Amino acid sequence: MKTGLAISIILHGALFAWALVKISSPRVFKTPEIKSVSVDFTTLDELTRLKAGRKDAKKPPKSVKKVKKSKPKPVAKAKPKPKKVKKVAVLPPKPKKAPPVPKPKKAKPKPKPKVIAKKPVAKKKALPKKKPRPKKAKKKSFDPDKISALLNKIPNAAPRAAKPAPPAPKKAVQKRDEPGRGRQDGRDTRMTVNEIDAFRAQISRCWNPPIGGLGADRLVVRMRLKLKRDGMLASPPQLMNSQSSPFFAAASDAALRAVWQCQPYEMPVNKYSVWSDMVLNFDPREMFQ
Amino acid sequence: MRSVFYQLLAALCLVVSAATPSQAVTEIDITQGSIKAIPIAIAPFLAEGPVDPGFAKGFAKVVSADLERSGLFRPIDRTAFIQQISNINKPPRFGDWRVLNAQALVVGRVLPGADGRTSVEFRLWDVYSGRQLMGKKFTTRVDNWRRIAHLISDAIYERLTGETGYFDTKVVFVEESGPKDRRVKRLAIMDQDGFNMRLLSSGGSLVLTPRFSPSSRLVTYMSYDGGRPQVYLLDINTGKRELVGNFPNMSFAPRFAPDGRQVVLSLQNEGASDIHVMDLNSRKMRQLTFTPSIDTAPCYSPDGRKIVFESDRNGTQQLFVMNADGSGQKRISFGDGRYSTPVWSPRGDLIAFTKQTQGRFLIGVMKPDGSGERILTGGYHNEGPTWAPNGRVLMFFRESPGARGGPKLYSIDLTGYNERLIATPRFASDPSWSPRVN
Structure with missing residues (x-):
């Protein structure tokens, strides 16, 4: 009896002591340190503009590195073709190749100069020293821009708005004068979400669809719209779908009335090529929800 | 060979991808309009x-x-x-x-x-x-x-x-006159705008629940001629009247089938009432419901395949739908309160009803399966909805309280807007909108 009591007291004491030690000093609850991540909010509008490029963007430093990165292969391939090698030679290493020009001078008395002399003769009186310079200048103005322009085209993945600009490609190339700045006439930009919403708001103000008919929520009217630069209709809108039901006749009339009534439309002037010809889908489904 | 094929395929893809953009036109969805008159x-x-x-x-x-x-x-x-x-x-x-x-x-x-x-x-x-x-x-x-x-x-x-017009239509209703405790109720007909009203009964006996036939020529109604309510047929052009059937007990709440050849009505039977259908040519009756409850106010769907009616078989008045032969009876109303006077829309998409809850009478609509319940209007006492033939507008009567109060006809759009009083010379109740005359 006494033994059992003693054992019980000892065990309870031990348990109590363990609890005092263990529970009073709980494990420190550590939370992993969270690194803050800086986030910039960008609207769809801004994103669209960023993609399209800006006219007032600063001219970036010469993309020498880009040229270097992109060119190594052509350089290797260009070995047999002297012209291409020359283009790459615009970069620092080239000047070393330029000196060969004066060499012919020294060689003038020998028969070799005759061959070389043919070129100077053709260009008449021009000094041999000056000749290489203009060549270098041409390369400078042409190469980097063209390469960077090509590079810029690829990530833009040819935005939709670029589609209606097939005419006058030469001019377009000329206007794309700076990398990352887009075309100055804005023809390669799309209408931004805000601009589309603004247009929608103009039409919605005038669109009064007949909603009482059975199945009126499924009546979608598709219409082609051609606009002039002043936002007025260039020609009567054309319906692109049709049904024989009187509900459709009423729905299409309502859509036509809206388009006629709301003109002139306030649109971004520099994107005329984008909105000069549009297809509108008048879909009242959301109005029933 | 295979590499040549792949080269050709790649070239084709290039041609297609180069060609499609030039045909693309800016496409914009207009999804919001401005609903106004x-x-x-x-x-x-x-x-x-x-x-x-x-x-x-x-x-x-x-x-x-x-x-x-x-x-x-x-x-x-x-x-x-x-x-x-x-x-x-x-x-x-x-x-x-x-x-x-x-x-x-x-x-x-x-x-x-x-x-x-x-x-x-x-x-x-x-x-x-x-x-x-x-x-x-x-x-x-x-x-x-x-x-x-x-x-x-x-x-x-x-x-x-795009909707069918409803202006060249008529409304048959119960014209009420005299003090509230001795009200004279006569059958009357008018244009839907309240003009050209004329009386169809003399007022010697009480008349209730007039309903147009699909042809707009016949009207069926309940009258207390002889002290016992019975269902009659009336030719509104000739004024000729006939008893639908000589039943031992009360018959009430008649309504035509969409084909105009049958009338569905309620017959009283020892404190209960069941729904019957009568062939107007043979005058043969067929019982559709067999419950010890009050089944009444039957109304056909526009295709004639279903009948909606009210029944208190579950304790309170609720709406039920059954097949035209009486099979497949199914409760469709489950909201609070009591539902009565169901009327199937001519378009078939909705059922209008009167709902009594918390001391108010409401006019509402629901889909034939009971979903989408929507209350259009409410008040002290609104009852008896009837559809315009295009299924867009409802007419009902609203009773004003007080000793001098009485019922008047109102119309309301299916959207719950545009509630209008229909001008009548005296009190009016129990309207029934005719089909289109043409």
């Missing part, structure tokens, strides 16, 4: 020859009132008109009407016809596109002129909304 200009109709100018102007007034009452149109005040139409065969000066924001323009003229008849021509113009949307001519007796005006309203309504 259509501004419409209705020019006074011209009087040609010996036609009285005052008579001609009446057409424009009736058309204008019809369209305005629908809630879907906003007739423009004619004092604001800039152009005075003098020839309906010349295109109007659309600019003058655009200034008024009119979207549609109605012009017309009244001509003398042969045999003392009169002809009416009208044109409907789209003001913004400058297109003529419609041009029609009607010829009729002079005393039928209001009906021609309603037909013109229907034509305009249909062209601009």
Whole structure:
């Protein structure tokens, strides 16, 4: 009896002591340190503009590195073709190749100069020293821009708005004068979400669809719209779908009335090529929800 | 060989990808509109020859009132008109009407016809596109002129909304007069706008629940002739009346089947009532419900395949739907309160009902499966909805409280807006809207 009591007291004491030690000093609850991540909010509008490029963007430093990165292969391939090698030679290493020009001078008395002399003769009186310079200048103005322009085209993945600009490609190339700045006439930009919403708001103000008919929520009217630069209709809108039901006749009339009534439309002037010809889908489904 | 194939495929892809963008056009979805009444200009109709100018102007007034009452149109005040139409065969000066924001323009003229008849021509113009949307001519007796005006309203309504018009219709109802405790109830009929009212019964006995037949020629109703309620048929053209059946007990709540050959009604049976259908040719009866409860107010679906009715078999009045042969009975109303007087929409998509809850009587609609319950209007006592033939507008009666109070007819749009009082000389209840006459 006494033994059992003693054992019980000892065990309870031990348990109590363990609890005092263990529970009073709980494990420190550590939370992993969270690194803050800086986030910039960008609207769809801004994103669209960023993609399209800006006219007032600063001219970036010469993309020498880009040229270097992109060119190594052509350089290797260009070995047999002297012209291409020359283009790459615009970069620092080239000047070393330029000196060969004066060499012919020294060689003038020998028969070799005759061959070389043919070129100077053709260009008449021009000094041999000056000749290489203009060549270098041409390369400078042409190469980097063209390469960077090509590079810029690829990530833009040819935005939709670029589609209606097939005419006058030469001019377009000329206007794309700076990398990352887009075309100055804005023809390669799309209408931004805000601009589309603004247009929608103009039409919605005038669109009064007949909603009482059975199945009126499924009546979608598709219409082609051609606009002039002043936002007025260039020609009567054309319906692109049709049904024989009187509900459709009423729905299409309502859509036509809206388009006629709301003109002139306030649109971004520099994107005329984008909105000069549009297809509108008048879909009242959301109005029933 | 394979590499050549892949090269060709790649070239084809390039050609396709190069070709498609040039054909792309900016495409924009317009998903939100602005629901409002259509501004419409209705020019006074011209009087040609010996036609009285005052008579001609009446057409424009009736058309204008019809369209305005629908809630879907906003007739423009004619004092604001800039152009005075003098020839309906010349295109109007659309600019003058655009200034008024009119979207549609109605012009017309009244001509003398042969045999003392009169002809009416009208044109409907789209003001913004400058297109003529419609041009029609009607010829009729002079005393039928209001009906021609309603037909013109229907034509305009249909062209601009796509829905069937409901202006050339009639309403049969119970006209009530006298003090509340000794009310005289007579059967009456009028145009849907409250004009041309005439009485169909003398008032010697109480009449209730008149219902139009699909042909608009017959009316079935319940009368207390002889002290016992019985169902009668009345030819509104000839005034001829006949008893539907000589039943030992009370018969009530009759309504025609869509084919007009059968009448469905309730027959009392020892404190309960069941729904029966009677063939009007053979006068044979067929019982559709067999419960010890009160099953009443049956109404066919427009295709004649189903019947909606009210029953208290579960304790309170609720709505049930069954097949036309009485099979497949299924409860469809589960909200709080009691449901009664169900009426199937002519379009088949909704059932209108009266709902009594928390001391109020409400008029509402639900889908035939019981879903989508929507209350359109409420008040002290609203009851007895009836559908316009286009399923867009409902008419019901609302009783005002007090010793001098009484029922009046109201119409309301399916959207719950545009509630209008239908002017009647005295109190009116239990309306039934006719099908379209044409």
